[in-house]
Amino acid sequence: AQKVTQAQTEISVVEKEDVTLDCVYETRDTTYYLFWYKQPPSGELVFLIRRNSFDEQNEISGRYSWNFQKSTSSFNFTITASQVVDSAVYFCALSEAGGTYKYIFGTGTRLKVLA
Amino acid sequence: DAGVTQSPTHLIKTRGQQVTLRCSPISGHKSVSWYQQVLGQGPQFIFQYYEKEERGRGNFPDRFSARQFPNYSSELNVNALLLGDSALYLCASSLPGQKTGNTIYFGEGSWLTVV
Numbered sequence: 001a002q003k004v005t006q007a008q009t010e011i012s013v014v015e016k017e018d019v020t021l022d023c024v025y026e027t028r029d030t031t032y033y034l035f036w037y038k039q040p041p042s043g044e045l046v047f048l049i050r051r052n053s054f055d056e057q058n059e060i061s062g063r064y065s066w067n068f069q070k071s072t073s074s075f076n077f078t079i080t081a082s083q084v085v086d087s088a089v090y091f092c093a094l095s096e097a098g099g100t101y102k103y104i105f106g107t108g109t110r111l112k113v114l115a
Numbered sequence: 116d117a118g119v120t121q122s123p124t125h126l127i128k129t130r131g132q133q134v135t136l137r138c139s140p141i142s143g144h145k146s147v148s149w150y151q152q153v154l155g156q157g158p159q160f161i162f163q164y165y166e167k168e169e170r171g172r173g174n175f176p177d178r179f180s181a182r183q184f185p186n187y188s189s190e191l192n193v194n195a196l197l198l199g200d201s202a203l204y205l206c207a208s209s210l211p212g213q214k215t216g217n218t219i220y221f222g223e224g225s226w227l228t229v230v
Binding site: 004033035037042043044045046047050091093095097100101102103104105106107108 | 146148150155156157158159160163170171173203205207209217218219220221222223224226
């Protein structure tokens with residue numbers, strides 16, 4: 001069975017600090033996708049990043065970076081120089097490759113960035 | 116371009132009633148998925164439709180049903196509402212294909228309160 005665990009329920013940081021959100025997943029699929037979404041108070045889930053299981057190259061996109069390690073089934077997400085506008089709930093999700101779009105979400109991590 | 120649009124944004128229903136939620140996908144997207152998000156949890160997959168056919172169903176009772184129309188818009192129906200159906204209902208659309216990597220884009224959701 002597929003499962004996504006976000007052990008951090010809430011994190012508070014001061015503006016300009018770096019923050020890393022942890023995500024551990026379980027799947028028996030050999031090909032899958034991993035995602036991070038941001039959910040502000042308005043409710044809309046905003047797509048941030050996607051990673052394919054067959055590509056372990058880690059990247060940086062602006063203030064966002066991610067660390068995908070297949071050996072430990074982890075997909076951690078880092079925000080550099082956090083800003084107040086980054087305050088939201090962040091969800092990690094897993095999807096099997098193929099025609100279905102069933103995402104398995106974690107329980108989310110609430111990030112509070114204090115001015 | 117318009118994103119995923121959902122209606123109504125907020126609604127209150129009484130136990131036992133029926134509700135219909137509507138979703139218009141991003142222009143050009145042919146797949147629509149529905150998710151239920153209970154307060155404090157991650158979204159749970161309900162249905163996925165592609166080209167008007169059901170492609171996936173989550174672990175929800177038969178009181179939940181959906182359909183997709185020729186213009187790719189979709190409706191989610193819930194009959195015999197229970198208090199536990201109170202949640203944010205999220206619609207997501209996607210453009211199937213290898214380049215998109217199963218990425219789905221969410222609307223702002225419909226907040227349903229059952230009293």
